[in-house]
Amino acid sequence: MAASASYLSLVVLVALAAVVSGQLSPTFYDTSCTRALATIKSGVMAAVSSDPRMGASLLRLHFHDCFVQGCDASVLLSGMEQNAIPNNGSLRGFGVIDSIKTQIEAICAQTVSCADILTVAARDSVVAVRISSYDPRRAIMEVPLGRRDSIDANEAAANSDLPGPTSSRSDLELAFSNKGLLTVDMVALSGAHTIGQAQCGTFKDRIYNETNIDTTFATSLRANCPRSNGDGSLANLDTTTANTLHNAYYTNLMSQKGLLHSDQVLFNNDTTDNTVRNFASNPAAFSSAFTTAMIKMGNIAPKMGTQGQIRLSCSRVNS
Template sequence: MAKFINFCVFLSLLTLAPLCFSMENNGGPLYPSFYDHSCPRLQEIVWSVVANAVAKEPRMAASLLRLHFHDCFVKGCDASVLLDSSGTIVSEKRSNPNRNSARGFEVIDAIKAAVEKECPGTVSCADILTLAARDSTLLAGGPNWVVPLGRRDSIDASLSGSNNNIPAPNNTFQTILTKFKLKGLDIVDLVALSGAHTIGDSRCTSFRQRLYNQSGNGQPDNTLNQAYAAQLRTRCPQSGGDQNLFVLDFVTPAKFDNNYYKNILAFKGLLNSDQVLLTQNAEAAKLVKLYADNIEIFFQHFANSMVKMGNITPKTGSSGEIRKICRRVNH
């Protein structure tokens, strides 16, 4: 009964969002009703599997959302991040941003298996990944949005693209903004989408440089609250403990809200890439303050930016393929 009620809430939220739009791209339009006739239960199936996974492990919501980011920033939203190494394919899972940290692949496998049983050879892994990201956000208490659909799957991957195109935790603000602009995203998208760090964890190795300077005298980054830095150092030593996990938002770590921005204003952004939103660009700093003050505007901007990101060079029409198994190409 609880699952039924949750799905009814999900459906009712969908009815509040506009259904009559499409996103244009070079291969044709993406539109929300793409599978209405070919796989009408698609969104119900995706929601059910994601809801079960997040109920078992709340962290999975952040993991699935992150997979979508790391997919779209490489070769567009084409599910290339899901491919294992085989033949001429070198998996993006081996890249620095993904190695030992990208997760949620088994959940996508489970969704794909269920969808294939319902409507074989119809729904792309890229669309499944996009829907899973939206559902993860919603299940964590975040905003809802209508997902334009109709993507197809890539038949190759790009290890170099994964290494070079995904913003890194220690990048400067300008480097991060450049990576966003190369994908057709702007500064509002950057600050809003960074709000995904309101849920999930990060490894010690991703922010250690903020705790210990190059000379090794143990002084923290001067844009990091010193009491917070001291707390972090207890489990993130100068050497060792690379995989130790820390919540990105220590106030409400499993809830999708705007405390992430409030933490940044208190100089308690965990990653350098979080804190630079306040310290290295005046326009970004204004957005941080806006989102910290107004969760409704943050939710609106985040939803809009997720739709925009989901439209980064998707494959449509006859491009790519519809993979039968998300981890490998069909041929």
């Protein structure tokens, strides 16, 4: 009964995603490039197995792509958005996407967009790092495809549209609502911070000056993040499990162990507290909300039809 209910909700979710996305469809490459998805998956699995942090980095790359003029691979173009403050010296995974693109060009020339490769790579990264108790059918997360690549990028928009680690809760809500995402989507997607790492410069102020932080947690972080210097030293976003995506992020917030200021504001005697409590106590609710929000994020302003182009190389527009 429970299984059929969750299957039904997956079918509804996929159908809803297809309606919302117009021409995007999970079967977009089924005839034009039958091996596209398998090639992306094996590229992601190989990258994550040699560098376990890479799943986190690819997921973040997709977020930073979609929030700046839509999911159009603009972030992959050399320079430009890559020089923006939230990205410079921080985004990773460009080489993994470039290498998957090279493999795909060899089997299906100029057919599969970089924007779709990045979208599927983010999905496969989530699958690679999910906890085993997730409903496997949900974890498959059929993503609508058919995006095309931009012929430009926008550094100024990357600076203005991406939220920062010192953002307030209302700033975060605004950044997400500007992209058509709800507060519950924002709280669910922030659960991505149960994997990967952050540089000391992004949380230094929090561990030395904020009061809504567990004392032992703050002290343990200070050793590797001194008051002066060391801005590039890394700490796990989730102190307990750096390479597994699960709802521990929310229990950490309830214990005042959010690493970034922008994490802890989600549980700070405010309107998002109840959503955090729900996701902390109910892994299935988190899994479902995360899946829904990922698909919504992947549907932000895609280029379709004759817009943009299918790049030959993800790091530059076609000549």
